[in-house]
Each structure stands twice: as C-alpha cells, then as structure tokens.
Amino acid sequence: MAAKKKSKTSEGTPSQPTEPLSRLLRLPSGPVDMAALDPAATHGYPGVGKDDAPALTEALAPELSDLQERLYANGRSEPEQAPSVLVLLQGMDTSGKGGVIRHAMGMVDPQGIQLTSFKAPTKEELSHHYLWRIRRALPRPGMIGIFDRSQYEDVLVVRVDQLVPVSEWSGRYDEINAFERKVVESGTTVIKCFLHVSFEEQKQRLADRLASPEKYWKYNPKDVDARAKWPAYQQAYADALERCNTEHAPWFVIPSDRKWYRNWAVAQLLREHLVGLDIGWPEATFDVADEQTRVAES
Ligand code: AMP
Ligand code: MG
Numbered sequence: 001m002a003a004k005k006k007s008k009t010s011e012g013t014p015s016q017p018t019e020p021l022s023r024l025l026r027l028p029s030g031p032v033d034m035a036a037l038d039p040a041a042t043h044g045y046p047g048v049g050k051d052d053a054p055a056l057t058e059a060l061a062p063e064l065s066d067l068q069e070r071l072y073a074n075g076r077s078e079p080e081q082a083p084s085v086l087v088l089l090q091g092m093d094t095s096g097k098g099g100v101i102r103h104a105m106g107m108v109d110p111q112g113i114q115l116t117s118f119k120a121p122t123k124e125e126l127s128h129h130y131l132w133r134i135r136r137a138l139p140r141p142g143m144i145g146i147f148d149r150s151q152y153e154d155v156l157v158v159r160v161d162q163l164v165p166v167s168e169w170s171g172r173y174d175e176i177n178a179f180e181r182k183v184v185e186s187g188t189t190v191i192k193c194f195l196h197v198s199f200e201e202q203k204q205r206l207a208d209r210l211a212s213p214e215k216y217w218k219y220n221p222k223d224v225d226a227r228a229k230w231p232a233y234q235q236a237y238a239d240a241l242e243r244c245n246t247e248h249a250p251w252f253v254i255p256s257d258r259k260w261y262r263n264w265a266v267a268q269l270l271r272e273h274l275v276g277l278d279i280g281w282p283e284a285t286f287d288v289a290d291e292q293t294r295v296a297e298s
C-alpha cells in the first residue's frame with residue numbers, strides 16, 4: 001500500500017511549521033523593498049488553507065498558556081531577575097493590531113499581560129521626551145507586554161505629517177536602537193511585528209467597516225486621510241524597518257492580508273520566543289516535605 005500522504009483534512013495536518021517562523025518571517029538585514037514583501041504570503045503555515053486556521057491557532061493555546069505561566073511564576077518569585085517579553089505591533093490602519101491582540105494574545109492569562117495602546121500623545125506626554133511614555137509601559141519582570149503602536153509612530157506619523165522637523169525625527173532611528181538595546185539588556189525579549197497589509201486589502205476592510213452598523217465604531221474618517229498618504233507611509237515604514245532591524249531587536253514582517261494567517265503567525269512567533277527562553281518553574285522557597293507534614297497535620 002502506498003505510504004499515507006499528508007492528508008488534506010485538518011486531522012492529518014501537521015501542527016508546526018517546517019521551519020521556525022522566527023527565521024521565516026525575520027526581515028533580512030539590508031535595504032528594504034516594500035514591493036518585494038508579499039502581504040498575502042503564508043510562510044511556514046502548516047495547514048492547507050483558512051479552514052485549518054482556527055484549529056491550528058487554538059492548538060497553540062495549551063502550550064502558550066503553560067509557557068506564560070512559567071514566565072509569570074518566575075516574575076513572582078524573582079522579581080529582580082525574571083525575564084519579560086514585549087510584543088510590539090505596528091501596521092497601517094486595518095492591518096489588524098486589534099485582531100492579533102484578541103485572537104493571538106487572547107489565548108494567555110490576562111493577568112500576565114500588560115497591554116498599552118499608543119494614541120496621539122496627550123498634553124502631558126508631549127511635555128516629555130517621546131520615549132517617556134514608552135519606558136513607562138515596558139513589561140515588568142514575568143509579564144508579556146503588548147504595544148499596540150509604539151515608539152515607531154515617532155518616525156512614522158510624525159514624519160509623514162511633519163509634526164516635528166526632519167532634523168528632529170532623523171536622529172530617532174539611532175536613538176530607538178540604543179533604547180531597545182537597553183531594554184533587551186535588562187531582560188526583555190522584544191518581538192517587533194510589522195503587520196503588512198496591501199493597499200487593496202485596506203480598501204476592502206475600510207469598505208467592510210462602512211457596510212455594517214456593527215463595524216461603524218471601527219471606522220475612523222481619518223484613516224482615509226492616512227490612506228491618501230500611502231506612498232509616504234510606505235517610505236517611512238521602509239526606513240524604520242531597515243534602520244531599526246538590529247540583532248538585539250529584529251523586525252518580523254507578518255503578511256496580514258489573510259487575517260487567519262496573521263493571527264496564527266503572531267501566536268506562533270510568541271510561542272517560539274517563549275520556548276527559546278527555556279523557563280523552568282521556580283524552586284520552592286520552603287521545605288516541601290516539612291510543609292506537606294504541616295498541611296497533613298492541620
Ligand atoms: P488607533 O490605533 O486607530 O486608535 O489610532 C491611534 C492614532 O494615534 C493613530 O492615528 C496614530 O497615528 C496616532 N498616534 C500614535 N502615536 C502617535 C504619535 N507619537 N504622534 C502622533 N500621533 C500618534
Ligand atoms: Mg484605527
């Protein structure tokens with residue numbers, strides 16, 4: 001009998017990519033050509049298509065949950081030394097930062113998550129250096145931080161809309177690299193995800209938001225203004241990706257035209273980084289046998 005071929009049903013679908021996504025999605029160093037990055041790609045996806053995605057994504061939940069609990073436990077028992085993880089999400093409007101947070105990050109215990117959404121700076125924030133609010137939002141030991149937008153807005157919207165002069169934003173790439181180096185050296189693993197959506201797909205998603213009353217709340221007329229500046233944004237993204245693609249905090253490009261791939265990919269990327277940290281359970285800080293006796297006799 002012929003060897004069993006890889007089944008097309010979800011039952012036979014392998015659950016892991018053949019190669020780690022942290023390798024497949026990592027932006028190579030050197031010049032960035034946005035046109036060469038395919039927003040509809042499904043690099044490393046072990047399923048056949050969309051139908052497999054919910055099962056593949058959910059299959060990650062038990063392991064993600066276990067890994068996150070280890071991280072959290074270490075943060076509790078060694079608050080000075082425990083590592084932390086920061087998932088930083090950047091992308092054009094509709095690229096799915098919210099979807100990733102709901103579907104991928106939603107799989108771990110909310111008590112271990114520190115989520116920060118960066119909007120246009122408040123008056124107070126504007127009175128400080130642009131990294132001030134970023135620093136304050138960094139994950140504490142044992143925590144998984146999520147940045148919905150980030151310090152990169154200060155070389156994206158700020159550059160495109162000329163909110164500060166060129167002389168001011170042009171020095172920020174090196175400054176961000178130095179800042180991220182310190183963050184990494186202090187024990188935080190930084191996973192920078194660029195959610196890459198195409199111009200056409202963005203149009204479809206904006207139209208979808210206008211097509212149903214349940215989605216009006218997601219629609220912001222300003223998104224169309226930003227869309228009108230698409231080439232300037234793509235150039236700003238290309239420069240941020242290229243200039244801040246460091247060894248200590250590299251960029252991962254997440255093809256985001258297919259929501260199901262995007263959500264699975266970010267969950268998988270988080271899983272790989274957590275596995276890489278190789279976190280054990282903290283040692284007991286008491287004599288286990290003694291305590292067992294005490295409990296039994298109580
Ligand atoms: P949203 O993520 O859709 O809620 O939108 C947040 C808005 O805040 C976007 O239009 C961002 O461009 C804007 N924003 C975030 N950070 C900054 C910043 N540093 N300077 C100016 N605008 C910002
Ligand atoms: Mg928006």
